[in-house]
Amino acid sequence: EAFNANVAAAGALNAFIVATPEKAIEAAEATDAKRAKGEALGKMGGVPIGMKDLFATAGVQTTAASHILEGFTPQYESTVSQNLWNAGAGMLGKLNLDQFAMGSSNETSYFGNVISPWKRGGGDNASLAPGGSSGGSSAAVSARLCPAATGTDTGGSIRQPAAFTGITGIKPTYGRCSRWGVVAFASSLDQAGPMARDVTDCAIMLESMAGFDPKDATSLNMPVPEWEAGLNADLKGKKVGIPREYRMDGMDAEIAKSWDDGIAWLKDAGAEVVDISLPHTKYALPAYYIIAPAEASSNLARYDGVRYGLRDLPEGAGLQDMYAATRADGFGPEVKRRIMIGTYVLSAGFYDAYYNQAQKVRALIARDFEHAFTQCDVILAPTCPSAAFALGDKTSDPLSMYLNDVFAVPASLAGLPAMSVPAGLNSEGLPLGLQIIGKAFDEQGVLNAGLAIE
Numbered sequence: 001e002a003f004n005a006n007v008a009a010a011g012a013l014n015a016f017i018v019a020t021p022e023k024a025i026e027a028a029e030a031t032d033a034k035r036a037k038g039e040a041l042g043k044m045g046g047v048p049i050g051m052k053d054l055f056a057t058a059g060v061q062t063t064a065a066s067h068i069l070e071g072f073t074p075q076y077e078s079t080v081s082q083n084l085w086n087a088g089a090g091m092l093g094k095l096n097l098d099q100f101a102m103g104s105s106n107e108t109s110y111f112g113n114v115i116s117p118w119k120r121g122g123g124d125n126a127s128l129a130p131g132g133s134s135g136g137s138s139a140a141v142s143a144r145l146c147p148a149a150t151g152t153d154t155g156g157s158i159r160q161p162a163a164f165t166g167i168t169g170i171k172p173t174y175g176r177c178s179r180w181g182v183v184a185f186a187s188s189l190d191q192a193g194p195m196a197r198d199v200t201d202c203a204i205m206l207e208s209m210a211g212f213d214p215k216d217a218t219s220l221n222m223p224v225p226e227w228e229a230g231l232n233a234d235l236k237g238k239k240v241g242i243p244r245e246y247r248m249d250g251m252d253a254e255i256a257k258s259w260d261d262g263i264a265w266l267k268d269a270g271a272e273v274v275d276i277s278l279p280h281t282k283y284a285l286p287a288y289y290i291i292a293p294a295e296a297s298s299n300l301a302r303y304d305g306v307r308y309g310l311r312d313l314p315e316g317a318g319l320q321d322m323y324a325a326t327r328a329d330g331f332g333p334e335v336k337r338r339i340m341i342g343t344y345v346l347s348a349g350f351y352d353a354y355y356n357q358a359q360k361v362r363a364l365i366a367r368d369f370e371h372a373f374t375q376c377d378v379i380l381a382p383t384c385p386s387a388a389f390a391l392g393d394k395t396s397d398p399l400s401m402y403l404n405d406v407f408a409v410p411a412s413l414a415g416l417p418a419m420s421v422p423a424g425l426n427s428e429g430l431p432l433g434l435q436i437i438g439k440a441f442d443e444q445g446v447l448n449a450g451l452a453i454e
């Protein structure tokens with residue numbers, strides 16, 4: 001009943017696309033039965049979680065928040081969700097998101113935008129964006145509709161919504177969580193991770209999600225560390241790098257202040273703070289907005305009206321007409337924009353000028369981080385350049401929307417673990433997030449620095 005009440009409350013935020021409280025109850029009962037028999041409980045035993053509707057769930061509609069997948073019910077379960085069920089978790093429902101995870105505000109969803117549970121202080125009643133693309137996940141966890149949810153992060157989609165709603169989210173090293181059964185956006189960047197109330201819950205959930213999967217060719221064949229057991233907020237002997245290129249001209253004063261607060265907190269925890277340089281930072285955003293759409297345009301070719309979900313078959317139409325009608329009707333405007341950009345940068349005439357160049361920039365960005373990590377153990381920066389903006393604020397200007405990802409995309413391009421932790425409220429009473437970026441495979445270092453901040 002409590003689950004059902006929460007799901008009804010979720011209606012006001014539009015966080016869920018489909019509710020499955022019976023599955024959460026089933027997991028809770030299975031856990032109770034184990035407890036009664038004195039059997040060991042799973043690491044997530046009985047915990048009801050929200051599942052971003054980008055993960056394929058057997059027998060439950062999986063849409064990526066797109067009309068083109070409406071009514072698609074997979075026969076198979078994604079590896080990450082299966083890992084969570086194996087650990088004893090139960091699914092409360094499928095969470096809303098930006099269509100195909102493309103967006104930073106959850107406003108590109110076919111199923112309507114999600115509303116953040118937060119409001120600005122001072123009488124302004126504007127509905128705020130929960131961030132994106134994991135906006136259903138951030139809103140649901142922030143409103144305490146569920147204790148934790150899955151997210152995916154291609155260029156910030158776990159960290160930015162976590163920052164906007166005062167929760168914690170970690171994108172692990174690329175390859176830690178299997179991409180098998182996750183609707184693909186940009187395969188060389190996509191990575192799943194937990195979004196939860198605090199660092200400890202993220203550590204527990206990430207342990208349950210991660211692991212080698214032979215079904216994903218880029219899966220990391222490494223054991224999953226015991227991150228929860230390794231949590232330690234004592235940073236004595238650790239060096240924290242502050243990248244000077246992130247302190248951009250015209251940086252919001254409140255963001256700069258929260259960054260300074262974070263530096264002070266990490267010093268209090270025993271860390272030494274060092275100045276570092278990531279010289280190619282300013283090219284990260286343009287490189288990302290070439291590489292991500294290029295991969296997306298290729299990944300989205302599979303939605304043809306034959307294999308999944310929607311099929312528009314006009315009277316007397318042939319195969320080509322069916323493809324065109326289905327895709328014209330099924331994809332939203334942002335998805336079409338990405339397909340157009342992606343096919344353009346991959347076209348024979350422009351491949352070298354754009355796609356190839358962006359790949360070179362990506363290598364330089366990865367090298368910047370490698371060099372920086374010879375001087376420090378983790379990097380501290382803001383998660384985003386602003387607190388949550390109002391719904392509708394940026395929808396008419398895609399570039400201003402993309403600019404919100406400026407601090408998130410470098411770690412994505414380099415495949416590094418990165419987390420957003422809450423770092424207090426701004427003068428309007430809205431949460432701000434701080435980002436910790438770690439060395440490849442060093443989720444532990446990231447979690448520990450996060451623990452020192454929270």
Ligand code: GLN
Pocket residue numbers: 101102103104132133152153154155156157158185292405
């Ligand atoms: N906001 C970025 C984009 O629209 C990142 C999205 C994501 O990480 N899935 O591409």
